[in-house]
Amino acid sequence: MTAATTPGLRVERAGPQALIQDAGRFGVRHLGVTQGGALDWVSLGWANWLLGNPPETPGLEIAIGDLELRIEASARLALAGADLGATLDGRPLPNNASFAVEAGQRLAFAAPVRGLRAYLAVPGGIDAEPVLGSVATVTREGLGGLDGHGRALAAGDTLGWRGQGCADRVLPRDVVLPPEAEAALALVPGAQIAHFAGDSVFAAFNREWRVDDRADRMGVRLLGPELHCRLSGMISEGIPLGAVQVPADGQPIVLLNDRQTIGGYPRLGALTPLACARLAQLAPGESLRLTPTTPAQARRAHLAQWARWHADD
Amino acid sequence: MTPRLETVGMDSLIVRLFETIDEANMPWLAAADSALREAFGSALIDLVPSYTTLLVHYDVVALTPGEARERIRTALTDLAPASAEQGRRHVIPVWYDESVGPELPRIAERLGTSVADVVERHCARDYGVFALGFAPGYGFMGLVEATLATPRLKTPRQKVAAGSVGIADRQTAIYPLRSPGGWNLLGRTAVTLFDRDREGYSLLRPGDRVRFEAIDRETFIAQGGDTTPLEEREERP
Structure with a gap:
């Protein structure tokens, strides 16, 4: 662990899922190393944007809540993503905004009000030594995080940050609006979709899906119509982010950042990275629809998101 | 050797070289791996070879899907198997x-x-x-x-x-x-x-x-x- 530039936050209490995340680990997937990184990379990006950090700057991904931090140094911090009932010294904090903190104050996250994962940005990013090019915490692989060995935050940890002063921005209105009641997640159909039964493909895009409680950073299972594929016993191959794989029980699993790097289940295609970020905020039981898109359309939407962060650079 | 290109996501393509697991695939996959790394350069985010395929994850800021496909096609034209002695x-x-x-x-x-x-x-x-x-x-x-x-x-x-x-x-x-x-x-x-x-x-x-x-x-x-x-x-x- 490196010496923190500024000791900024002390962890008083932590649930199992407060993780340091950035964009993820790239260039090593051929060695079996997973991507990792913020599941809702859009919210991490906005949290960083609020402080004037680059969108992929290391921040804290707080899933579910159950986290209490003691402020060690005065600064401006920012929150985006889920509303986890955050409070500063017991007073509710506005979500999707930056706020001033002073040494001695307590920043606490209770439980999800809306969404699942909140992102906390700090000046210049959380100070942690990158492992294989990234600080992304992957517990299963023992990589990243504060100690470099994939450990989630625990009581007694001290987080430092790398920067000093920072911007004081307000999020564009359309970003802070509540997400639509039923999420529409864009999916790029893959070549293997040709091996699915016609009525299964129809059902995939026209029926409602529900998020199962079997959901974590590796993947999210969806409940809905049973999908049938003529392929079975495929040879394992590389799996992209958002791949929608369909095992024999016909219930799809969307593979997210901490997925295994290769696998052998037939796939409908892959959610776009924007859709993956949206999915990461859906709680078990929430409903969604899948909408087909093309790689070119998906790319345009993706680049548009990045352009917003760089608009006033 | 006619590789098949398959769309698998917004920024990813599968290059399918074979249909069955065979040790004889390995020199071809190694050659394709080198050729693709060279062709994509800094526009390559990850390249994941497996038994019969390679997953190409490219940078969408640098390349359109069409450009990515074209780079793969060009890179794999006249592909020759790598020397079997290359591995350790x-x-x-x-x-x-x-x-x-x-x-x-x-x-x-x-x-x-x-x-x-x-x-x-x-x-x-x-x-x-x-x-x-x-x-x-x-x-x-x-x-x-x-x-x-x-x-x-x-x-x-x-x-x-x-x-x-x-x-x-x-x-x-x-x-x-x-x-x-x-x-x-x-x-x-x-x-x-x-x-x-x-x-x-x-x-x-x-x-x-x-x-x-x-x-x-x-x-x-x-x-x-x-x-x-x-x-x-x-x-x-």
Whole structure:
């Protein structure tokens, strides 16, 4: 662990899922190393944007809540993503905004009000030594995080940050609006979709899906119509982010950042990275629809998101 | 050699070279790997070779989907297999013992032979590394001789110790770190498969060759091996 530039936050209490995340680990997937990184990379990006950090700057991904931090140094911090009932010294904090903190104050996250994962940005990013090019915490692989060995935050940890002063921005209105009641997640159909039964493909895009409680950073299972594929016993191959794989029980699993790097289940295609970020905020039981898109359309939407962060650079 | 290109996501394409698992695929996959790395340069985010395919994950800021396809087509025109001697050969010492390889006696029993004979058969040939995956540095190797082929456990173990050597069907592998796993365990090695301080991190690379060598308990301990038995009771409460 490196010496923190500024000791900024002390962890008083932590649930199992407060993780340091950035964009993820790239260039090593051929060695079996997973991507990792913020599941809702859009919210991490906005949290960083609020402080004037680059969108992929290391921040804290707080899933579910159950986290209490003691402020060690005065600064401006920012929150985006889920509303986890955050409070500063017991007073509710506005979500999707930056706020001033002073040494001695307590920043606490209770439980999800809306969404699942909140992102906390700090000046210049959380100070942690990158492992294989990234600080992304992957517990299963023992990589990243504060100690470099994939450990989630625990009581007694001290987080430092790398920067000093920072911007004081307000999020564009359309970003802070509540997400639509039923999420529409864009999916790029893959070549293997040709091996699915016609009525299964129809059902995939026209029926409602529900998020199962079997959901974590590796993947999210969806409940809905049973999908049938003529392929079975495929040879394992590389799996992209958002791949929608369909095992024999016909219930799809969307593979997210901490997925295994290769696998052998037939796939409908892959959610776009924007859709993956949206999915990461859906709680078990929430409903969604899948909408087909093309790689070119998906790319345009993706680049548009990045352009917003760089608009006033 | 006509590679097939398949869309698999916004920024990813699968290059399909073969339809079946075969050690003869490896020189072709190695050649495609080099050609694609060169063709994409900094526009390549990740390239994941597997038994019959390569997954190309490219940077959408740098390339449109059409441009990515074109680069792949150009790169793979007139592809020639890489030299079969390119991969490295590793000799991996393994302590074969029931306490750390609980399926060893079961396989011997099924074959109507001794544990020593099963060990001898597992050590009798070089295995090719087909692909890395499942965990950092986890190499899928094969093929073990047909008589040793054993299907995966019906219920995977919650915890398999680091260094465990296993068999699934006609493939064999070593668990680089403690993880869940459903392979049939024969023994354990003290060799470190994945090391963040090692050049290239992973001991095994696709196309490498691996030979297992049986060692006794004392040698295993001298090499730093962990003799803690696999405690099945604890894993299945």
